[in-house]
Amino acid sequence: MSTASMIERADDSAAVLVEQVQDALSQRRPLAIRGGDSKAFLGRMVDGEPLDMRAHIGIVSYDPTELVVTARAGTTLVDLVAALDAHEQMLPFEPPRFDGVATLGGSIASGLSGPRRPWAGSARDFVLGTRVITGHGKHLRFGGEVMKNVAGYDLSRLMAGSFGCLGIITEVSLKVLPKPRLCRSLRLEMPADRALLKLSEWGQQPLPISGACHDGSALCLRLEGGEGSVLAACDRLGGEPQQASLWDDLREQRLDFFRDPRPLWRLSVPLATPSLAVPGEQFIDWGGAQRWLKSDMSEADLRRIVTEVGGHAICYTAGHAASPFHPLPTGLMRYHRQLKAALDPQGIFNPGRQYAEV
Numbered sequence: 001m002s003t004a005s006m007i008e009r010a011d012d013s014a015a016v017l018v019e020q021v022q023d024a025l026s027q028r029r030p031l032a033i034r035g036g037d038s039k040a041f042l043g044r045m046v047d048g049e050p051l052d053m054r055a056h057i058g059i060v061s062y063d064p065t066e067l068v069v070t071a072r073a074g075t076t077l078v079d080l081v082a083a084l085d086a087h088e089q090m091l092p093f094e095p096p097r098f099d100g101v102a103t104l105g106g107s108i109a110s111g112l113s114g115p116r117r118p119w120a121g122s123a124r125d126f127v128l129g130t131r132v133i134t135g136h137g138k139h140l141r142f143g144g145e146v147m148k149n150v151a152g153y154d155l156s157r158l159m160a161g162s163f164g165c166l167g168i169i170t171e172v173s174l175k176v177l178p179k180p181r182l183c184r185s186l187r188l189e190m191p192a193d194r195a196l197l198k199l200s201e202w203g204q205q206p207l208p209i210s211g212a213c214h215d216g217s218a219l220c221l222r223l224e225g226g227e228g229s230v231l232a233a234c235d236r237l238g239g240e241p242q243q244a245s246l247w248d249d250l251r252e253q254r255l256d257f258f259r260d261p262r263p264l265w266r267l268s269v270p271l272a273t274p275s276l277a278v279p280g281e282q283f284i285d286w287g288g289a290q291r292w293l294k295s296d297m298s299e300a301d302l303r304r305i306v307t308e309v310g311g312h313a314i315c316y317t318a319g320h321a322a323s324p325f326h327p328l329p330t331g332l333m334r335y336h337r338q339l340k341a342a343l344d345p346q347g348i349f350n351p352g353r354q355y356a357e358v
Contacts, residue, residue, distance in 0.1 A: 073105025
């Protein structure tokens with residue numbers, strides 16, 4: 001879909017959304033913010049009146065020469081990516097599209113990133129500015145459309161990963177990047193611990209790696225960049241060709257691993273952490289920093305093991321864990337509550353979505 005057609009079918013519903021928020025504030029009525037509902041399995045259930053963002057759509061502006069796009073929160077990632085594709089550009093953090101229903105606002109609010117995240121950066125890193133409906137019923141703009149526009153507290157990037165608990169994102173300006181000239185994927189048969197050691201070694205070298213995962217039997221690598229550097233790296237690393245679709249299937253959780261009926265956990269650990277001795281099946285992503293786990297292990301035991309290695313665990317199976325997000329230390333929870341009180345004083349935005357205390 002062209003940028004022009006996206007702008008033609010744009011629908012600015014901001015005034016309606018502001019009115020709904022102001023009405024909720026006047027009645028102290030909680031709101032459950034929703035886009036495509038593609039990430040409803042993440043976090044706690046919200047008891048509130050639904051606030052649907054899907055009508056607030058369209059690309060507001062896109063300048064391929066400046067590598068900046070601004071779009072409304074209800075715009076689907078499929079539509080946004082199609083507009084970028086037309087100019088051979090991309091969202092570097094590879095947010096999951098979840099059957100095509102994931103929206104830009106939900107993607108930024110959840111802060112989810114795909115396989116390229118350790119090498120390119122997170123969703124937060126590419127947010128230049130946002131428009132947000134605040135807990136005071138105001139529609140405000142934070143940040144801008146250039147990288148050097150941060151003064152003091154960066155509220156735009158604070159919205160990334162906030163799960164709608166601090167305000168309603170209505171518009172996002174993002175830095176985009178050109179697609180790499182060449183992409184190759186390799187498969188190297190080796191056990192997980194050896195793969196982790198090799199990744200640690202290669203991380204200190206100028207290799208054009210943009211994806212690294214271990215599926216239980218082999219290390220899979222994605223190499224991206226100029227033709228010379230990619231082909232030279234392929235010759236050096238060896239292995240067999242791997243289908244490029246692996247990375248899309250991993251990002252969208254379509255691999256056979258994710259079909260296992262046991263609860264799904266996402267474990268974030270320090271990069272050099274060896275394989276974790278936990279029951280169940282593991283899938284290593286992000287060069288070792290992210291471990292997907294399918295296991296019936298108890299929430300308390302799993303979090304104890306992950307905490308001991310300096311990591312944290314998030315449950316991706318709705319209703320399985322008492323606290324889907326990893327519990328925060330007392331001091332950090334105090335900051336979260338203070339921030340919630342400052343930006344959403346009546347506590348109407350997605351109350352309890354991340355933690356019961358906020």
